[in-house]
Amino acid sequence: MLIKTGIPTNEDIKEIVPSKERRGKGPVAIIECFQEIPCNPCYTACKFGAIKEFENINQRPIIDFQLCTGCGQCLTKCPGLAIFIIDESYSDTEALVQIPYEFLPLPKEGIFVTGLNREGKPICRAKVVKVKQGKGENKTSVITLKVPIEYSMEVRFLNIEDYFSDNTIICRCEGITLGEIKNLIKEGYETIDEIKRISRVGMGPCQGRTCRHLLLQEIAKETGQNMKNMPMSTFRPPIKPINIGIIAGGEDDE
Ligand code: SF4
Ligand code: SF4
Known part of the structure; x- marks a missing residue:
């Protein structure tokens, strides 16, 4: 299912979730990076040694939840927007979920929005408690949502139409x-x-x-x-932006 839809299964999620006990101790990174790709900014961003050194660039990140402080440095450096910070120590009934965000305009602090799950389905009301705008080369902003604690491991986006x-x-x-x-x-x-x-x-x-x-x-x-x-539009190659030099250079076609 992950390969076809981009949506991880419950089994995928089980693999990367810290224990309830750890989640209740304070903020912690949840790394939802399920495919082997040549990428490691999460590792280089972590100054606490919580993300283990990669044996090769294609390796999936491995995190030591006990070393993770929930500082969020890895969240803003991940080009795949695959890292979230969860804090279930916020209160007995509510948790904080930090999500990477690259849409504009940014939501305003204090508004209520609809929290969406990994499939984009609405699951709860959430309050935007903090908006940290991305700066410099790194334009990834961070939105902190307050959600009912039972949805902390499910809310991964917000309904941008709400604002x-x-x-x-x-x-x-x-x-x-x-x-x-x-x-x-x-x-x-x-x-x-x-x-x-x-x-x-x-x-x-x-x-x-x-x-x-x-x-x-x-x-x-x-x-x-x-x-x-409804019909989606027609997609023609190249399916991702590439430098014109690559097309001009080309390769022999056997
Ligand atoms: S949240 Fe901070 S401490 Fe935790 S893995 Fe990310 S960079 Fe490391
Ligand atoms: S930076 Fe993000 S996409 Fe890259 S390996 Fe780390 S978690 Fe995966």
Whole structure:
């Protein structure tokens, strides 16, 4: 399931969760990095030796929960946004969940939002208690949510629509706002491909990686359709941004 959907199974999660006793002692990092990829900034970021030295660059991180202080340095350095800090010592009934966040605008401290699980399903109300904006080269912001303690190991995102406005940028590459998308839907453009062709949404360097799901979600909401039955746009190679020099250089094709 993980390979096909990107959503870890309960068995995957069991492997990486610290004991309830450790979670109750204070903040701790939960590293939801399930595939072997050439990446190790989490290891180099940790100054407490909690993430063991990698034997090779493709190794999955191994964390010693007893050494982890929950400082959050690894969370902001992880390019995969795969690290969360959980603090179940906050109170008997509520826990704090720090999530890496790369959308704009950032939510305001003090507002209530819907907490989403790893599948993007709403599971509880959550309060935004802290917003730490990413700075410098590292633009990953950190949002701290207060959630019912029983959901601390489930809430992994928040419903960004809870604080969207018409000025919110949906397509960052082309600078298309939610208001512009809504107007196009009102004019009768009701598929991703139609909106893409008339507005260029999803045609920038990221090729719609961030905006296509938001766009589909918005069309579904405005037209009363079910997202599952709606056509996604057509994807053509290259499927990720690459340097033009790579194409120009090429390789012999046997
Ligand atoms: S939260 Fe801090 S101490 Fe824990 S693994 Fe990450 S960097 Fe290390
Ligand atoms: S930095 Fe993130 S993606 Fe990279 S190995 Fe560590 S947890 Fe995995």
